Amino acid sequence: MDNCVHHLIFVVLVLSLVFVPSSAYALQQAGGTQDPGPEIMMPGQFTQVLKEVWTFLKGETENYLASIERKDEFETAVEFERKVTDSRRQYLAKVIKYSRDQKLDQRVFGVLFKASLESYDADKQLYTVSSSTVVDAPYNIPTVQCVIRRNSYVYLADSIRAGYRTSSLYVRLPSGTKWQVSRDLAKAAKTEEPSIYFRANVKIDIEKADFKDKAILELVPVELAFLNNASDQVYWAVPIR
Numbered sequence: 527m528d529n530c531v532h533h534l535i536f537v538v539l540v541l542s543l544v545f546v547p548s549s550a551y552a553l554q555q556a557g558g559t560q561d562p563g564p565e566i567m568m569p570g571q572f573t574q575v576l577k578e579v580w581t582f583l584k585g586e587t588e589n590y591l592a593s594i595e596r597k598d599e600f601e602t603a604v605e606f607e608r609k610v611t612d613s614r615r616q617y618l619a620k621v622i623k624y625s626r627d628q629k630l631d632q633r634v635f636g637v638l639f640k641a642s643l644e645s646y647d648a649d650k651q652l653y654t655v656s657s658s659t660v661v662d663a664p665y666n667i668p669t670v671q672c673v674i675r676r677n678s679y680v681y682l683a684d685s686i687r688a689g690y691r692t693s694s695l696y697v698r699l700p701s702g703t704k705w706q707v708s709r710d711l712a713k714a715a716k717t718e719e720p721s722i723y724f725r726a727n728v729k730i731d732i733e734k735a736d737f738k739d740k741a742i743l744e745l746v747p748v749e750l751a752f753l754n755n756a757s758d759q760v761y762w763a764v765p766i767r
Contacts, residue, residue, distance in 0.1 A: 564636030564727045566755075569661040572637045572695075572728075576743070579730060580664035580672065582624055583741040587669045590617035591739065618735050630730045634748060637661060638755060639697045639724040646712050652704035653712055655752065657724050660694040664743065672743045677766045680726045680747040697724045697750065705752065705761065721756035 567575070593613045597606040625631060639659040646653045663682060664672045672693060674682040678700055684693050707715070715722060727749040734742045751763035 564634040564725075566636045566638065566725070568638055569659060572635055573662045575635065576663055576672070576730070579628075579630070579732060580670055580743055583621070583670045583732060583743060584667070586617060586620055586624075587741045590614070591669065614738075621741070622733055625732050630732060633729070635728050635730070637695070637726045637728055639726060641719075641722045641724050641752065643712075643716055643719050643722060646709075646716075647704075648709055650704075651706055651708060651712075653707055653715075655703075655705050656699065657697045660696045663693040663695050663745075665691055665693040668740065670741045670743060671737075672745070674745040675747065677747050679750045679764075679766060680728070680745075682745065695726075695745070697726060707761070711761075715754070715761070718754055718756065721754050723753060723755045725751045725753060725755075727751070 590613055594610045597603070601609070639657040639661070641655055641657050644654040644656060664670065665684060666672055672682070674680065674695070680695065680697055682693060682695050684691065686692070726747055729746040729748060731744040731746055732741065734744065736742075747766045749763055749765050751760055753760045753763075
């Protein structure tokens with residue numbers, strides 16, 4: 527294995543896993559065309575996307591629930607149940623239409639989290655890296671729940687900041703994770719630290735129909751990459767299942 531490949535290896539000490547660059551950056555086998563990749567976004571931009579989706583869900587869900595809140599005194603039970611069924615069908619159709627109009631079923635958002643190069647062990651050629659960036663996300667209300675699909679790298683948590691309740695998206699690597707990298711590349715990365723980021727590739731799924739009294743806005747991480755955002759050099763990338 528040559529030096530270039532060694533530079534791209536990421537070792538998880540505790541889990542004994544080796545991560546290599548994701549195939550998302552390779553040519554597609556069919557047709558040999560370049561994968562267009564994710565839509566790159568800074569934290570504030572992704573927050574705005576989430577806010578727009580959340581606002582739509584909130585409005586439609588509250589309207590739907592209000593329409594079936596009680597039976598009119600002149601309605602029969604059968605008529606009321608039919609109304610509930612029809613209202614539910616119309617509500618789900620609006621949600622799916624919005625999702626498809628916004629291409630949420632196709633889009634991947636590459637959210638950038640500023641990385642910190644904490645310390646380098648020259649003997650073992652291991653770099654400790656982390657990120658303290660948090661991305662504001664919609665907080666949960668009774669009619670709209672914002673959740674994240676379970677994974678080992680990107681998390682969503684409620685918190686209190688400046689006296690306000692918030693929900694935050696953040697990156698946390700598994701315990702013991704180090705970046706295995708040669709000294710020369712480590713030194714080069716350190717000089718360019720302002721451009722070093724984690725990029726979480728995330729999809730948004732709002733098409734869940736399992737809940738009768740609320741909407742679910744689910745964040746689905748599909749990949750985490752560690753890169754130089756200025757030069758587009760990807761040091762490592764790992765798919766998230």
